[in-house]
Amino acid sequence: MIEMEHIKTLIIGAGPAGYTAAIYAARANIKPVMYVGNQPGGQLTITNDVENYPGFPDGVGGTEMMEMFAKQAKRFETDVRYGVVTAVDFSGHPHLVTVDGEIKLSADTVIIATGASAKWLGIPSESKLNGSGVSACAVCDGFFYRKQTVAIVGAGDTACEEALYLAKICLQVHMIVRKNKMRASKIMEERVKNTPNITIHWGAETEEILGEKVVEAVSIKEVSTGQINTIPIQGFFVAIGHQPNSEVFSNYLDMDSQGYLLTQPDSTKTNVAGVFACGDVQDKHFRQAVTAAGSGCMAALEAERFLMVLESNHAAVEV
Incomplete structure (x- = not known):
């Protein structure tokens, strides 16, 4: 029997949104574990030069930029792992996630940053x-x-x-x-x-x-x-469209007709408590690295607040 690992904060996806979420989550000491998926670094890894991301006056290679993101996330002890999420069960809490068809995880919070793929x-x-x-x-x-x-x-x-x-x-x-x-x-x-x-x-x-x-x-x-x-x-x-990488969540999370995950206004909260979505998997309007990173920050902050409430409720029950 495969033993199930429990995780405080699980991040699915490793583009600008995922890595930014990891940096904020790690600094908040909510122990993020990241699974990078099929395309570590996201769509930026197929972009030669990035000239519109603040802080790089001479531009930067897309792959190089994502290597910097990864290095920063690891500096704060994000547990970065290779694997693809193949199934989820968000019907209860904690949330259940399967990686590569065999690794079983439970998570108090899940941050989805799986992005979108160009058609x-x-x-x-x-x-x-x-x-x-x-x-x-x-x-x-x-x-x-x-x-x-x-x-x-x-x-x-x-x-x-x-x-x-x-x-x-x-x-x-x-x-x-x-x-x-x-x-x-x-x-x-x-x-x-x-x-x-x-x-x-x-x-x-x-x-x-x-x-x-x-x-x-x-x-x-x-x-x-x-x-x-x-x-x-x-x-x-x-310019024939993008396909959000959201299919694995379709049985549990609300999405629009194109498959983009729906989040609450001014928030990364989905319809399932403790599950947050950021980056291109929920943004069909802007689809920029800087906006994805911003929403990754939001997701980590909201996950931290969710965990604070969860832990305080547990403490009250124990008393």
């Missing part, structure tokens, strides 16, 4: 050139292509917002839309159409991103005719 087109050159001209975040990486020509694929409000953002700093933006209409709201579509340096390629899909070491061009296919056109570009942005 990709799935073409070979996309992964080959990821970080070398291919990105899923215009706000994060658009600045590197100022006064250059870029392409963006997508047809929703997010794609329109990112196209408009790129249009402010880039020479030319090519927007690739598979159908002859957008999924975006009319007002966003009209803004894109009325922006002089955005060219919309209707009824087109990405055939391949071209370039050996960096993005040099994109070939697009007209859906109706099959004709291939090649457009010289320096950057290629994918």
Whole structure:
């Protein structure tokens, strides 16, 4: 029989939100144990340069930044472990968690910082050139292509917002839309159409991103005719959505239609007492490292307060 380990504060996920939660939790002496999941460091580990995080005037590599986060969390004795949470039971307290299908844990508090994963087109050159001209975040990486020509694929409000953002700093933006209409709201579509340096390629899909070491061009296919056109570009942005990494919690936690965990206003509290959510798994609006870190701080502070109440209640019962 496998013995169950009891943990005061369990942190699931190791991006900016998870590591910030760990730093605050460790300094508060609530003994955080972190399981880093499939992508230690989160989405920043596939970002070459981060120039918009405060405190790094010359920029910093995404992987390097997350190594710094990890080092700081370990300095305060966060117990960082490798493993993926495969099941949870939040029906009672303490909360029950299974890691890698076999490690059994119980936890007084759980901080969920599992993030979200960008949806990709799935073409070979996309992964080959990821970080070398291919990105899923215009706000994060658009600045590197100022006064250059870029392409963006997508047809929703997010794609329109990112196209408009790129249009402010880039020479030319090519927007690739598979159908002859957008999924975006009319007002966003009209803004894109009325922006002089955005060219919309209707009824087109990405055939391949071209370039050996960096993005040099994109070939697009007209859906109706099959004709291939090649457009010289320096950057290629994918804006077809994100998928929050929340499926394992679906039986217990409230989430929206897209799978983002729902938290109380001005809080990281979920619908289950003692379970908190922070970072991109509950934030579909901003999705920035700095906002994720901020919510990780909030989660740790709220977990600390929850434990204080829990311990005082236990003490009262014992008396």
